[in-house]
Amino acid sequence: MRYETTISIAIILLLLCLSGILLVKQSHYDKTLFTVPTQTRTMTIPEKLEIPQEEISFPQETETGLLSIPVKEISPMGEMETFGPQTLSDKIDGKADLYLEEGFVRLYCRRFSLAGNPSLWFECYLYDMGNPRNAFVVYSNQRRPNSRTSSLAPFSYESDNAVYFIQGKYYMEIVSGKSDTAMKKAIQTVAQSILKRPLDTVQVSLPEITYFPAKSLVQGSYKLYAHNAFGYDQFSNVMTAVYKLDKKEITLFIILQSNEEKAKKTAEGYHAFMVEYGGESWDVSNQNLPGLYGGDLLGDYDLVFSRGKVVAGVHGAKDKDTALKMASELYKYIGSQIQ
Amino acid sequence: MTYQEDEIRNMNRREFINRSIKASLTIAGLASVGYVFYRNNPPEILTAPRQNISLSDYSISKAGKKIAIARGTKRSDTLTKAIGALGGIEAYIQKDDIVLIKVNGAFATPPELGATSHPELVQTLISLCLKAGAREVRVSDNPINDPESCFRLSGLEQATRNSGGRLFLPGKSSFSPITLSNGKLIKNWPFLWTPMKNVTKLIGVAPLKDHHRSGASMTMKNWYGLLGGRRNIFHQDIHTIIEELALLIKPTFVVLDATVTMMTNGPTGGSLDDLKPTGLMIVSTDQVAADAYGAELLGKPLLPFIRNALKAGVGTADYKSLNPIMT
Numbered sequence: 001m002r003y004e005t006t007i008s009i010a011i012i013l014l015l016l017c018l019s020g021i022l023l024v025k026q027s028h029y030d031k032t033l034f035t036v037p038t039q040t041r042t043m044t045i046p047e048k049l050e051i052p053q054e055e056i057s058f059p060q061e062t063e064t065g066l067l068s069i070p071v072k073e074i075s076p077m078g079e080m081e082t083f084g085p086q087t088l089s090d091k092i093d094g095k096a097d098l099y100l101e102e103g104f105v106r107l108y109c110r111r112f113s114l115a116g117n118p119s120l121w122f123e124c125y126l127y128d129m130g131n132p133r134n135a136f137v138v139y140s141n142q143r144r145p146n147s148r149t150s151s152l153a154p155f156s157y158e159s160d161n162a163v164y165f166i167q168g169k170y171y172m173e174i175v176s177g178k179s180d181t182a183m184k185k186a187i188q189t190v191a192q193s194i195l196k197r198p199l200d201t202v203q204v205s206l207p208e209i210t211y212f213p214a215k216s217l218v219q220g221s222y223k224l225y226a227h228n229a230f231g232y233d234q235f236s237n238v239m240t241a242v243y244k245l246d247k248k249e250i251t252l253f254i255i256l257q258s259n260e261e262k263a264k265k266t267a268e269g270y271h272a273f274m275v276e277y278g279g280e281s282w283d284v285s286n287q288n289l290p291g292l293y294g295g296d297l298l299g300d301y302d303l304v305f306s307r308g309k310v311v312a313g314v315h316g317a318k319d320k321d322t323a324l325k326m327a328s329e330l331y332k333y334i335g336s337q338i339q
Numbered sequence: 340m341t342y343q344e345d346e347i348r349n350m351n352r353r354e355f356i357n358r359s360i361k362a363s364l365t366i367a368g369l370a371s372v373g374y375v376f377y378r379n380n381p382p383e384i385l386t387a388p389r390q391n392i393s394l395s396d397y398s399i400s401k402a403g404k405k406i407a408i409a410r411g412t413k414r415s416d417t418l419t420k421a422i423g424a425l426g427g428i429e430a431y432i433q434k435d436d437i438v439l440i441k442v443n444g445a446f447a448t449p450p451e452l453g454a455t456s457h458p459e460l461v462q463t464l465i466s467l468c469l470k471a472g473a474r475e476v477r478v479s480d481n482p483i484n485d486p487e488s489c490f491r492l493s494g495l496e497q498a499t500r501n502s503g504g505r506l507f508l509p510g511k512s513s514f515s516p517i518t519l520s521n522g523k524l525i526k527n528w529p530f531l532w533t534p535m536k537n538v539t540k541l542i543g544v545a546p547l548k549d550h551h552r553s554g555a556s557m558t559m560k561n562w563y564g565l566l567g568g569r570r571n572i573f574h575q576d577i578h579t580i581i582e583e584l585a586l587l588i589k590p591t592f593v594v595l596d597a598t599v600t601m602m603t604n605g606p607t608g609g610s611l612d613d614l615k616p617t618g619l620m621i622v623s624t625d626q627v628a629a630d631a632y633g634a635e636l637l638g639k640p641l642l643p644f645i646r647n648a649l650k651a652g653v654g655t656a657d658y659k660s661l662n663p664i665m666t
Contacts, residue, residue: 081484081485087484089483089571089574090483090484090571091484092446092607093445093446093606093607094550094551094552094553094556094574094577094605094606095551095604095605095606095607096571096574097551097552097574098551111447111492121449121492123447123448125609142604144603144604144610144612144613145603145612146612147610147612159610159611159612160610160611160612161451161452161610161611162609162610162611173609175448175452175609175610176449177448177449177450177451177452178449178451179611
């Protein structure tokens with residue numbers, strides 16, 4: 001009898017074991033392989049999409065705290081995601097190139113909601129751009145025209161639903177879909193919390209700014225172009241600023257070169273470029289500004305000159321008189337700065 | 340004598356009947372459990388084939404090339420008006436059709452940011468298709484990064500549920516290779532196939548957006564979301580890939596939502612300041628015409644991919660030649 005009992009128990013255990021295996025296997029099947037009958041109206045959601053290992057980037061241990069926000073009114077909606085140069089477009093699609101061209105290193109993202117109200121949520125995007133100037137390039141080139149300068153940081157602005165700022169090599173966006181008061185307050189709180197930490201102690205150096213006169217300058221209008229500014233491949237590290245004169249806007253630019261000779265050649269090169277690519281030379285020799293060159297690009301007027309190591313000028317002006325007036329003021333101001 | 344032989348020999352009639360009844364009840368119980376779990380309509384297995392697939396022509400030749408533009412801010416109204424101006428949904432969707440609505444669900448952002456197809460628009464379109472007799476209306480896109488979050492946070496999941504549609508999220512087995520004959524880029528490239536299986540009508544629904552690389556993201560660029568793999572390599576030749584997708588895919592009609600337009604910082608946007616209220620809904624059987632109109636709204640009339648598509652014979656960039664119906 002003992003023999004038969006042992007066999008029976010073994011068979012029962014085997015059956016239980018098989019049931020367990022079936023249960024585990026069935027509860028982990030690939031749901032994307034199946035449709036569900038229409039009448040159930042159930043969505044086919046995979047438990048977790050499997051992405052090839054080489055496409056997944058995990059945060060380093062030192063990075064995991066970057067988007068930890070110790071604010072009690074805010075709850076994280078999930079873990080921080082990270083994206084490298086190979087996967088950035090998975091997150092921001094066609095806008096990836098804007099960052100990749102400027103030395104992008106890594107993007108950290110995390111969503112948060114207001115505590116107790118998951119429908120009010122926002123997302124933090126923290127871009128490591130490698131160095132502060134790269135961060136300023138992507139920050140300044142995306143600045144929204146109707147935005148307001150913010151007091152959060154030296155380079156920061158806000159719109160109705162978001163704030164944008166740089167700190168060291170990081171460019172950060174905190175974006176929500178709503179523009180209500182509670183959300184705005186939460187976003188400001190999170191921004192302040194992040195800025196309290198020394199994410200990067202090296203602050204951006206923008207020596208070009210000292211050569212722009214303050215009078216008539218549009219607040220927060222500085223833009224830095226790392227390469228190919230105005231379509232000219234020799235124009236690198238070009239800082240522009242917008243001025244408002246008699247309700248007309250006009251753009252001035254500054255480039256710092258390593259020596260006077262190089263600055264002179266750069267100014268001459270830009271004039272030659274304008275003439276070569278469809279523009280006409282504009283004779284400005286009567287302006288009493290040494291080394292001033294002009295170009296008429298189908299009704300847009302550009303002026304360029306060099307003074308010391310500084311290349312400067314006016315870009316895309318709609319009328320000649322304003323362009324000449326601003327070029328003259330810029331020339332004098334640069335002179336006073338390089339004394 | 341064994342234990343069993345001894346027991347059987349000593350068993351009386353009553354005990355035999357009792358044991359037989361218990362055994363029968365056990366077998367009947369197990370069979371009942373099996374019956375409860377039995378399904379005579381098991382789910383269809385949707386594994387994408389590994390060999391090259393080819394797409395049908397989903398356009399309706401007798402409908403011809405048309406474009407309608409409706410003015411208004413309520414998407415459900417403007418969509419209904421624009422489709423009505425093109426002959427009504429019944430001219431395009433018949434009884435028992437299986438319809439795929441290819442939305443732009445590329446980002447896990449709220450609908451207010453205008454980066455994805457608007458849920459109200461998708462919900463209305465699903466309802467119209469079902470009302471016209473469609474057997475099934477599917478909604479899909481391949482956002483690559485976490486599709487579940489993209490559909491949930493953009494409101495498209497809820498919109499699909501609410502209106503009786505079926506959402507297909509891409510999985511690892513959803514793609515089959517596809518090749519565009521004489522194509523330069525689309526050669527044995529993974530294509531989102533499972534939601535397209537047995538589909539009889541295809542509708543593209545895209546928001547009108549600025550795009551950092553291509554200049555604009557509209558109805559032709561929307562097909563990009565049907566590609567799988569490391570498709571970002573196509574960003575280097577974005578105008579050609581859009582042209583090839585437009586050649587590959589012949590939709591029943593397309594919807595270009597310009598109720599609000601993302602004028603800057605596309606395709607992600609991020610600020611409400613990137614959006615401009617333009618109050619227009621464009622529905623067309625000619626995707627090139629729809630995009631040409633959208634490009635004008637963005638102030639970028641001469642986009643290379645529109646010129647390419649025109650040259651390739653996909654449609655007309657002179658949307659005015661189709662006598663747009665304004666409603």
